[in-house]
Amino acid sequence: MRTFDATETRALLPYPALAEALGEVLGMKASGEAHAPPRLRLPLGGGATLLVMPAADGALAVTKLVTVHPGNAERGLPTIRGEVVAMRAATGERLGVLDGATVTARRTAALSLLAASSLAPRPDGPLLILGAGTQGRAHLEAFREGLGTEKVFVGSRGAEGERALVEHARGLGMEALAVEGELAGAVGEVTLVVTATTSEVPVLSEGVRGDAFVAAVGSFRPHMVELPAPLVAAARVVVDDLEGAREEAGDLISAGEAGAFDWGDAVALEDALRGPERFEERDGPIVFESVGHALWDLAAARLAFAGEL
Numbered sequence: 001m002r003t004f005d006a007t008e009t010r011a012l013l014p015y016p017a018l019a020e021a022l023g024e025v026l027g028m029k030a031s032g033e034a035h036a037p038p039r040l041r042l043p044l045g046g047g048a049t050l051l052v053m054p055a056a057d058g059a060l061a062v063t064k065l066v067t068v069h070p071g072n073a074e075r076g077l078p079t080i081r082g083e084v085v086a087m088r089a090a091t092g093e094r095l096g097v098l099d100g101a102t103v104t105a106r107r108t109a110a111l112s113l114l115a116a117s118s119l120a121p122r123p124d125g126p127l128l129i130l131g132a133g134t135q136g137r138a139h140l141e142a143f144r145e146g147l148g149t150e151k152v153f154v155g156s157r158g159a160e161g162e163r164a165l166v167e168h169a170r171g172l173g174m175e176a177l178a179v180e181g182e183l184a185g186a187v188g189e190v191t192l193v194v195t196a197t198t199s200e201v202p203v204l205s206e207g208v209r210g211d212a213f214v215a216a217v218g219s220f221r222p223h224m225v226e227l228p229a230p231l232v233a234a235a236r237v238v239v240d241d242l243e244g245a246r247e248e249a250g251d252l253i254s255a256g257e258a259g260a261f262d263w264g265d266a267v268a269l270e271d272a273l274r275g276p277e278r279f280e281e282r283d284g285p286i287v288f289e290s291v292g293h294a295l296w297d298l299a300a301a302r303l304a305f306a307g308e309l
Contacts, residue, residue: 001094003083004304009099010106012304015142018110019117025057025299026270033057036294038243046071055294059309061089062301064100064294086301088309095305101134107296109138111240111269112215113146115288116192118273119238120213125191126151128179130203130226132161135196135217137168143192144172153186155179157197195219195226200250202228212285216251220291224250227287233260235287238272240296248291 004012028034036055044050044067051066066082073079082100087093116123127149129136136156143149152169154176156162162178169176179186187193187207193214197203203226208214214235219226232255239245245252246263255261269288302309 001096003097004099006099006102009102009304012098013103013106013110013300015106015110015113015145018106018300018303019114019142019146021299021303022107022111022114022296023273025295025302026273028057029295030270030274034295034298036298039294044069053294053297055298056089057298057302059089060086060095060298060302060305061092062086062294062298064103064297066100084297084301086305095301095308098301098304103297103300104292105134105138106142107300108135108217108290108292109142110146111290111296112139112194112217112288113142115238115269115272116143116213116215117147119286119288120192121211121286122191123147123213124149126153126189127192127194128153128155128186128190129165129194129196130155130179131194131196131218132156132158132165133196136165136194139194139196139215139217140165140169141172143194144169144174147192149174149192151175151177153177153179153190155183155186155203197226198224199226200224202226204228204231206230208285210283210285214285214287215290216287217290219250219289220248222248222250222253225254227251227255229255229258229260231285232287234284236284237261237266238269238286238288239266240269240288240290241293242266242268244291244293245289249289251287252289 034057040052042050048069053064064084084098086095154165166176195216197218
């Protein structure tokens with residue numbers, strides 16, 4: 001069994017191919033061919049947590065193992081570590097171990113790419129990214145590679161991170177500008193938005209265009225809120241997983257508590273991909289809320305080990 005480091009894992013998961021693999025797994029989810037139970041959360045003491053996330057289809061089974069140790073920051077050690085173990089479903093033969101952080105970053109961005117390419121009214125327009133961390137960078141690369149995005153605005157609480165992501169975008173051949181506090185102007189121009197922060201207050205203004213696609217990937221805990229309730233109220237809402245979103249999507253939970261959102265209006269991504277024409281029935285931006293799911297790790301492993309299945 002081979003263990004792939006971050007660089008090797010990245011090479012196995014090009015964004016367009018990964019988006020296609022995710023689409024296949026979404027179809028398998030809808031038909032009942034792929035399964036994943038709720039993730040197991042085990043306290044380790046001292047505020048640390050072990051997360052175990054299995055998933056399987058007829059050919060492949062995976063388990064993602066993640067440990068979160070908040071105290072490691074003071075020790076100069078990584079706060080989050082993770083691996084994805086892939087095995088043949090029929091025999092249990094281990095095929096390999098992928099770098100967990102790389103899988104998470106790339107499959108999350110590739111899922112947003114799939115949603116944008118299939119549902120966004122104007123997927124060829126300029127992009128705004130709020131949050132210059134791992135997910136901001138991954139989404140920048142995914143949209144550039146998969147949609148051919150040419151122009152991007154970058155906003156971040158940290159000026160250093162903002163500048164670094166702007167320079168990375170320019171290195172990819174894009175026109176890139178730092179928001180630098182001028183968010184309203186950028187929001188009015190872009191048709192693609194990615195929010196990738198851990199903010200507990202909205203980071204996006206309410207002036208989002210009616211033909212915009214917003215991928216909200218940072219709000220993965222009930223207390224995290226990136227989007228203002230009026231935006232959610234005006235939007236057509238798609239979620240990567242309905243069950244997970246009900247428990248973790250702070251944007252939608254908060255909007256629901258404010259009376260601005262009804263869960264009956266949310267559409268699972270697999271259903272949206274099968275019937276995108278339903279979004280033509282009403283106006284307003286599309287909000288894609290992504291909280292993560294073990295099946296997305298399965299899709300990554302299916303691509304990485306496709307030659308061995």
